Amino acid sequence: MVRNKAIVAKRSGDNSTSQPMSKKRKVQQTQQPSKTDEVETLRSELKQLENERRKMEEYFAKEVRRLKRETIRYEKDADHHEEQLQITLRDVETELREMKKENERMKLEEKEHESFMKLVEKARETDIADKEEVFQNEEKISQIYAERINDLKQKMKSTDLTTEADEIVAEIVCERCQKGFKNVAKDEKSPKILPCGHTACMACIKELCVDGHIRCPFDRSPPQSTKVDEMEAKKPKYEGEICPICGDQVSGYHYGVLTCESCKGFFKRTVQDRKHFRCALQANCRVDQSFRKRCKSCRFQKGLMMGMKMEAVREDKKRGGKNKFNSYYMMDRKERLALRMESQPEPHFMSAGNQDSRVATGQNAQTQYHDPTKITTEYDAHLQSLSSHSLLYPTYYPLPEMMPIITNTPFLVPYSPSSKYQNIYLGFQISQFSASTPSPILPLCSTPTERTVNQFFSSSICKTMPDDSVIPLILSRIVKSDAHAFAVQVADENLREIVNWAKQDETFSKLELNDQIKLLQTSWLTIHIIDITNAMVLGTLHPQYNIGDGEEVSVGFIALLGNQNLVSSWDDIVIRLRNIGFNKHDYCVFRCLALLDEGHNATVNAGRSQVLHAWSEVRSNTAFLEIFDQIRHLASISIQYVWGLQHTRPSVWALLNPTTSAALELVKANATRSGKRGAYEQMIQRGAARTTDTTTVEPTAVRGQRGDSGGTQGGAEVYNNRPTSAVIESISD
DNA sequence: CACTCAGGGCCAACT
DNA sequence: AGTTGGCCCTGAGTG
Numbered sequence: 001m002v003r004n005k006a007i008v009a010k011r012s013g014d015n016s017t018s019q020p021m022s023k024k025r026k027v028q029q030t031q032q033p034s035k036t037d038e039v040e041t042l043r044s045e046l047k048q049l050e051n052e053r054r055k056m057e058e059y060f061a062k063e064v065r066r067l068k069r070e071t072i073r074y075e076k077d078a079d080h081h082e083e084q085l086q087i088t089l090r091d092v093e094t095e096l097r098e099m100k101k102e103n104e105r106m107k108l109e110e111k112e113h114e115s116f117m118k119l120v121e122k123a124r125e126t127d128i129a130d131k132e133e134v135f136q137n138e139e140k141i142s143q144i145y146a147e148r149i150n151d152l153k154q155k156m157k158s159t160d161l162t163t164e165a166d167e168i169v170a171e172i173v174c175e176r177c178q179k180g181f182k183n184v185a186k187d188e189k190s191p192k193i194l195p196c197g198h199t200a201c202m203a204c205i206k207e208l209c210v211d212g213h214i215r216c217p218f219d220r221s222p223p224q225s226t227k228v229d230e231m232e233a234k235k236p237k238y239e240g241e242i243c244p245i246c247g248d249q250v251s252g253y254h255y256g257v258l259t260c261e262s263c264k265g266f267f268k269r270t271v272q273d274r275k276h277f278r279c280a281l282q283a284n285c286r287v288d289q290s291f292r293k294r295c296k297s298c299r300f301q302k303g304l305m306m307g308m309k310m311e312a313v314r315e316d317k318k319r320g321g322k323n324k325f326n327s328y329y330m331m332d333r334k335e336r337l338a339l340r341m342e343s344q345p346e347p348h349f350m351s352a353g354n355q356d357s358r359v360a361t362g363q364n365a366q367t368q369y370h371d372p373t374k375i376t377t378e379y380d381a382h383l384q385s386l387s388s389h390s391l392l393y394p395t396y397y398p399l400p401e402m403m404p405i406i407t408n409t410p411f412l413v414p415y416s417p418s419s420k421y422q423n424i425y426l427g428f429q430i431s432q433f434s435a436s437t438p439s440p441i442l443p444l445c446s447t448p449t450e451r452t453v454n455q456f457f458s459s460s461i462c463k464t465m466p467d468d469s470v471i472p473l474i475l476s477r478i479v480k481s482d483a484h485a486f487a488v489q490v491a492d493e494n495l496r497e498i499v500n501w502a503k504q505d506e507t508f509s510k511l512e513l514n515d516q517i518k519l520l521q522t523s524w525l526t527i528h529i530i531d532i533t534n535a536m537v538l539g540t541l542h543p544q545y546n547i548g549d550g551e552e553v554s555v556g557f558i559a560l561l562g563n564q565n566l567v568s569s570w571d572d573i574v575i576r577l578r579n580i581g582f583n584k585h586d587y588c589v590f591r592c593l594a595l596l597d598e599g600h601n602a603t604v605n606a607g608r609s610q611v612l613h614a615w616s617e618v619r620s621n622t623a624f625l626e627i628f629d630q631i632r633h634l635a636s637i638s639i640q641y642v643w644g645l646q647h648t649r650p651s652v653w654a655l656l657n658p659t660t661s662a663a664l665e666l667v668k669a670n671a672t673r674s675g676k677r678g679a680y681e682q683m684i685q686r687g688a689a690r691t692t693d694t695t696t697v698e699p700t701a702v703r704g705q706r707g708d709s710g711g712t713q714g715g716a717e718v719y720n721n722r723p724t725s726a727v728i729e730s731i732s733d
Numbered sequence: 734c735a736c737t738c739a740g741g742g743c744c745a746a747c748t
Numbered sequence: 749a750g751t752t753g754g755c756c757c758t759g760a761g762t763g
Contacts, residue, residue, distance in 0.1 A: 255739090
């Protein structure tokens with residue numbers, strides 16, 4: 001519109017310049033210039049539009065170029081990402097392949113392990129026959145060494161120690177050249193212990209030396225770092241002694257034990273700083289020179305177990321001063337010298353296996369003093385078992401039951417209420433041991449006192465322990481017609497042995513018949529289970545026994561009088577005992593503790609304390625006492641189980657010959673004793689339609705007064721009235 | 734009173 | 749930064 005007006009205005013301006021022309025022409029003239037203008041206008045408009053188009057073209061060209069560039073870049077990125085993805089994919093594929101391989105390898109290993117275990121089982125079974133012979137040989141060797149050690153001890157007591165030691169040295173021969181150390185210059189033939197534990201004379205060591213290093217000729221261990229020159233130059237006091245905790249070189253007595261500097265420092269810091277470690281695994285970590293830093297808890301526990309005493313770390317942190325165990329150190333040195341002199345000359349008695357393990361672990365240093373082949377006395381056997389199983393279970397704590405005894409034992413530190421260790425203990429041990437053990441306890445010295453140990457373990461009750469072959473014999477000779485009947489017959493047979501054995505015990509024999517019967521009622525099945533457990537630990541029993549018709553029963557079933565529900569628990573107990581080194585002394589203690597059941601009377605308790613006293617000096621592992629309690633518990637439940645059979649499975653009960661079985665007589669007496677009824681029995685009695693006589697069986701003395709005939713009438717009623725004393729009477733007669 | 738030796742401290746090396 | 753372990757110092761006990 002504006003443009004049109006302008007055109008019109010222009011046209012009207014043009015008209016003013018052409019006034020003299022005619023009207024028509026004037027009209028034509030006024031129309032012609034407006035068209036030209038219009039064309040001009042259109043042209044200029046066209047130009048403008050063309051400009052705009054050019055601009056737009058340039059813009060679009062620019063955009064196209066930009067987009068092309070971006071496309072290229074995106075394509076590049078996409079390529080890169082794809083490459084990355086492919087790499088990742090390849091990695092994942094490789095990992096997957098490796099995992100598959102690992103899986104296959106593990107499967108293979110599992111198969112190998114299974115077949116190995118089968119082989120072991122087979123070997124164990126076939127080995128049983130040879131064991132007796134081996135045991136006899138070992139017994140003979142033990143006797144020879146017992147005599148030799150006793151002779152030497154006698155000599156040591158009666159003569160000058162150094163002269164005697166020289167004489168003993170004179171008997172020793174070099175393991176390599178087999179020449180004695182007698183009548184030769186000391187420098188030339190003086191005996192040396194190599195770091196691996198073997199002994200050779202200095203002359204041989206010089207010959208073995210290559211580039212200043214020694215290669216052991218016996219186990220061919222790699223050249224030792226110890227240089228010959230150094231060996232000659234340095235003559236450390238504890239040369240050849242190995243730290244019982246980590247196997248490193250001993251530097252002296254530290255906190256009660258000959259240990260290395262490292263273990264000394266570790267123990268000191270741990271106690272001083274009141275540190276509380278917890279094992280991340282199962283408290284059975286390997287502790288040796290290379291692994292000692294791995295688990296502080298196990299290292300500390302092993303130190304305690306080896307006899308390091310927390311109370312030897314000074315509260316006042318003052319330097320110097322001799323510690324309070326000096327008398328013990330002196331005695332220990334004496335014993336070490338004697339045992340070392342004794343153990344050095346005849347290394348060929350040691351099996352290659354033993355040597356290897358000793359060298360390989362480097363931690364069972366105690367075998368240096370308590371060589372398995374040189375067990376001479378029961379005391380030595382204790383030390384031996386202590387050192388061997390301790391490698392598996394370093395968690396040793398004093399038994400709460402033993403505390404009153406421990407505190408009165410020589411070399412054990414009495415508990416003092418003001419002791420600085422009270423707190424440490426509360427943190428360290430009681431928390432790990434039992435929340436229900438309130439009394440703070442002091443660590444005990446694990447070194448046994450020979451006198452106490454010998455006193456108990458050479459007593460009549462230990463001397464009359466059943467032979468290892470008793471249980472296998474009983475199991476093999478009984479006719480096996482029914483599983484439950486078989487178990488009860490085994491119990492009957494073993495009960496005779498148990499009673500005969502119990503009567504040998506000084507404490508037991510002092511008791512009145514009434515008390516003897518009570519004790520037997522309580523303890524016989526525990527003892528029976530202990531016997532079978534011991535046989536199983538020894539490996540003298542077949543795991544399964546055939547009961548006609550191809551039916552098989554496990555040993556656990558037999559031990560628990562047919563109580564199948566508890567067999568797996570019993571199996572666990574066998575495995576645990578085997579792992580922690582259950583030996584014949586523990587077996588003896590288990591039997592005695594079972595027989596002298598707590599809470600009967602003062603005499604029994606005193607006898608029990610005596611047993612615990614001796615045991616506490618060699619065993620402070622609570623695992624043993626825990627297992628003992630578990631066995632007692634199994635016995636208690638099994639008694640209730642058998643007694644319940646008459647209601648739950650009368651047909652089975654009838655097969656057990658309840659009228660003639662002495663074992664069942666005791667089962668009844670135990671199961672029906674007032675105040676000792678188990679929940680199972682109560683349940684049975686509530687539910688049973690049939691009522692039974694649950695009168696407590698009376699001893700002979702009482703029966704005699706009342707004039708009962710007892711045990712002659714036959715049938716269930718007769719059974720119920722049969723006096724338990726008959727068990728003792730009949731067996732003792 | 735000199736000597737011994739076990740417990741403590743120090744600090745470089747190690748983890 | 750915390751721990752370890754080898755070396756040295758200290759001082760009670762001993763002959």
